[in-house]
Amino acid sequence: MNEWGAVSIAGQALIDSMDHGCHDVEWQGFPVRLIKQPWGELLISLHGAQVLHFRPANEHPVLWLTAQPKSFPGAIRGGVPLCWPWFADHPADAALPAHGVARTGKWRLEHEQITESGGCWLMTPEASLWPDLALSLRITVGQNGLAISLTTDNVGLQAATLTQALHSYLAISARNSISIEGLEGYAYFDKLQAMAQFNLEGSVDATQEIDRVFNHAESVLLVDHGWQRSLRIGKRYSGSTVVWNPGVSAKGVVDIGLDQVDAFVCIEAANTGCVDPVVLLSGESICLETQFTIEPYVK
Ligand SMILES: O=P(O)(O)OC[C@H]1O[C@@H](O)[C@H](O)[C@@H](O)[C@@H]1O
Structure with missing residues (x-):
């Protein structure tokens, strides 16, 4: 527990050791920008342009972060990894890394603006990550919470197809204390059943392993009865909502483990191959966007 009575994240000791302001520091061997302000805390990794942590003042963290990341330059599990320019396995080449190349790319901070109630950060890759596709990331914190927008420009001469996701690891008090609202009645593809298609009856049960891609372009409400918090996960230009928790499959996964599987659920704004692959003409x-907004808690 920290001074606000909130649960600590893996990088909390580092955050607590710093003064208010903006700092370039190292977290577990990864270069990060730490922003600590009266409005809250934000930790951005330059490796992968990944928001690792966001906590508005006097709140529990919005995002979960592993305490045991793979060594640099591996993909960091937690926060909001960028899956781009493909989500899941590459459709044609199994040798390419799952979830693409953006989350392990080198990025730089182009612009930073801090305000009384938040700020804005613009990031671009240090070098092109994929032929003919230019990429940039905008992170915005305001009174309404956090928004992350990933913009892809087709700078080539041919049409390009891509899939992508903002793979949010949302911090929760426990899987059996949450409800996920807004997906009822929607069609989904179940990765645990060879991508068979179903319609969701009732609400999502995330107390066990779950890996589903919903044909769903709306927002989702994550209600955490343990923390008495409602978190709205909004999005733009996304026709797929992915819900993932590894459940028992986290056993032996070094950067999760069974002790952490109860601490997060992934609800991802995505464009997936089975629902809405993106075709960009020259x-x-x-601009794929996800937003996290704390709303009044209603039991
Ligand atoms: O371990 P990774 O590559 O970060 O992927 C984690 C998970 O990401 C989810 O988005 C996928 O639906 C899962 O199938 C996958 O296991």
Whole structure:
């Protein structure tokens, strides 16, 4: 527990050791920008342009972060990894890394603006991550919470197809203390059943392993009865909502483990191959966005 009575994240000791302000520091061997302000805390990794941590003042963390990341330059589990320019396995080449190349790419901070109630950060890759596709990331903190927008521009001469996700690891008090609202009645593909298609009857049960891609373009409400918090997960330009928790499959996964599987659920704004792959003509762009907003808790 920290001074606000909130649960600590894996990087909390580092955050607590720093003064208010903005700092370039190292977390577990990864270069990060730590922003500590009266409005809250934000930790951004330059490796992967990944928001690792966000906590508005006097709140529990919004995002979960592993305490045992793979060594640099591996993919960091937690926060909001960028899956791009493909989500899950590459459709044609199994040798390519799952979830693409953005989450392990080198990024730089182009612009930072801090305000009384939040701020804005613009990031770009240090070098092109994929032929003919330019990428940039905007992170915005305001009174309404956190928004992350990933913009892809087709700077080539041919049309390009991509899939992508903002793979949010949302911190929770416990899996059996939450409800996930807004997906009822929607069609989904179940990765645990060879991508068979179903319609969701009732609400999502995330107390056990779950790996589903919903054909769903709306927002989701994550109600945490343990923390008495409602978190709205909004999005733009996304027709797929992915819900993932590894359940018992986390056993032996070094950067999760069975002790942590109860501490998060992933609800991801995505464009997936089975629902809404994106085709960008030459000169076109798409801005995939996810937003996290704390709303009044209603039992
Ligand atoms: O271990 P990774 O590559 O970060 O992926 C984690 C999970 O990410 C989810 O988005 C996928 O639906 C899962 O199938 C996958 O296991």
